[in-house]
Amino acid sequence: MTSQKKQAGYAPSPSPWEQLKQEIKEAAADFGIDDIGFASADPFVSLRSILQNHRDLGYESGFEEPDLDKRVTPALPSSEPASLIAIAVAYPSKMMNPPKNEPGQYRGILARSAWGRDYHQVLRDAMAKLEAFIRERVPEAVLESMVDTGALVDRAVSQRAGIGFSGKNCCIISPKWAHGYISARW
Numbered sequence: 249m250t251s252q253k254k255q256a257g258y259a260p261s262p263s264p265w266e267q268l269k270q271e272i273k274e275a276a277a278d279f280g281i282d283d284i285g286f287a288s289a290d291p292f293v294s295l296r297s298i299l300q301n302h303r304d305l306g307y308e309s310g311f312e313e314p315d316l317d318k319r320v321t322p323a324l325p326s327s328e329p330a331s332l333i334a335i336a337v338a339y340p341s342k343m344m345n346p347p348k349n350e351p352g353q354y355r356g357i358l359a360r361s362a363w364g365r366d367y368h369q370v371l372r373d374a375m376a377k378l379e380a381f382i383r384e385r386v387p388e389a390v391l392e393s394m395v396d397t398g399a400l401v402d403r404a405v406s407q408r409a410g411i412g413f414s415g416k417n418c419c420i421i422s423p424k425w426a427h428g429y430i431s432a433r434w
Contacts, residue, residue, distance in 0.1 A: 268382075268385055268386065269286060271385070272284065272333070272378070272381065272382065275378075275381055276335070276378070278377075279374050279377035279378050279381070280337060280370070280373065280374040280377070281335045281336070281337060281374050281378065282336055282337050282338045283335070283336035283411055283422065284333065284334070284335050284336070284409075285333070285334045285335075285406070285409030285410040285411050286331055286332070286333055286334075286409055287331065287332045287333075287334065287405060287408035287409040287410075288331065288332070288408070289322040289328065289329040289330055289331055289332050290322075291320050291321045291322070292320040292321075292400075292401065292404045292408075293320065295319075295320045295401060295404050296316055296317075296319075296320045299316050299319055299320070299401070300316060303316075313398075313399035315399070318399035318400070319399050319400060319401055320400075320401070320404075321400075322400055322405075323399075323400075324390050324392055325390075325392070326390055327390055329390075332405050332408070332409060333378070333409070334402075334405050334406045334408075334409035334411045335371065335374060335375065335378065335411075336406070336411045336412070336420075336422055337367070337370055337371055337374055339360040339361050339363065339367070340360060340363045340364050343363055344364075367395075368395045368396060371395045372393065372395055375393040375395070376393070379391050379393060403418065403419075403420055406420045407420065
């Protein structure tokens with residue numbers, strides 16, 4: 249009976265990758281990351297038809313990667329990624345020096361995403377710190393960070409990683425925060 253109790257309470261030690269994932273989650277806030285998620289690097293098969301439909305309807309902006317296969321298939325320069333890491337950073341909620349409302353003067357209202365530093369820089373800085381953290385632990389890791397710059401559809405990565413869902417405005421809507429991602433090969 250005693251040996252049965254010991255066996256029932258036994259849990260195998262986490263794999264080195266699960267342990268690294270946990271370390272990354274615990275360190276994320278120190279890098280300015282408000283939320284982080286991990287996802288498989290499987291192709292985004294169902295996304296291809298949506299992208300083709302957008303192209304057929306003339307909805308593309310011209311900034312997208314023209315090759316739809318590259319937009320739905322995670323890739324790294326020298327290998328296939330094993331996983332994707334999506335991060336989120338909250339938009340500022342308080343303006344440092346808000347303009348004063350003066351009677352008779354027009355004053356515009358800016359979206360929170362336009363307050364402070366450009367979010368591309370904020371996310372790149374956070375991802376650079378995250379990359380350095382990963383490289384300390386896995387020197388042979390092949391990493392590539394992207395913020396609106398990669399062929400892959402970053403909204404799809406954020407959704408798969410559990411950061412949020414895609415809104416009608418084509419932005420990731422999170423109960424918490426904004427998005428970016430890193431393709432990784434361990």
